[in-house]
Amino acid sequence: MFSCDKCGLCCIGLDKSEVTADLHNGDGICKYLDLDTMLCRIYEERPIFCNIERYYEELLKDKMEKEDFLRLNYEACEAKKKEWEECGRNIRKMISKIPEMDEDNERILRDSLEKVEQMDKL
Numbered sequence: 001m002f003s004c005d006k007c008g009l010c011c012i013g014l015d016k017s018e019v020t021a022d023l024h025n026g027d028g029i030c031k032y033l034d035l036d037t038m039l040c041r042i043y044e045e046r047p048i049f050c051n052i053e054r055y056y057e058e059l060l061k062d063k064m065e066k067e068d069f070l071r072l073n074y075e076a077c078e079a080k081k082k083e084w085e086e087c088g089r090n091i092r093k094m095i096s097k098i099p100e101m102d103e104d105n106e107r108i109l110r111d112s113l114e115k116v117e118q119m120d121k122l
Contacts, residue, residue: 002052002070008038009080010050019049088116 014020015028023030032042040046048055056069095109 002073004052006039007081008033008040009084010077011038011040013080023047091116 011030011033013028014024014030015026020030023032025031029035030040032040032046034041040050048058052070052073056066060069091113095113098109
C-alpha cells in the first residue's frame, strides 16, 4: 500500500498535464486542495489518477508489478519535494534582497515564507 504523508505537493503543478486540466483554475493548484491544511476536500471521491491504489488495481494490475508502480510514485513524490525545497530557498533569497517594503507587501511576503517553512517541516 502507498504510504502518503499528505503534503499536498502532488496537487500542485496540475497545469503541466492535459489529464488534470479540469482540476485547476489555470493556476496549476487543484481546486479541491485546502491550502490551509494541504488536504483534499474530496478525498473519498477523488479522481482515479489521484488514487494510487485504485489506479493500479483498475488500470495497471496486468501490466506491471505493484512494487514497481509504487516505487515510481515514491520517486515522483521525492522529486516534487526537492523541487519545492528549491523553490523555498529561492523565495528566501528574494526576500532577503528586498531592502524596504510597505507593510502590506511585507505581510504578504512573510505569509508566503511561513507557508514555505510549514512545507519544509513535512
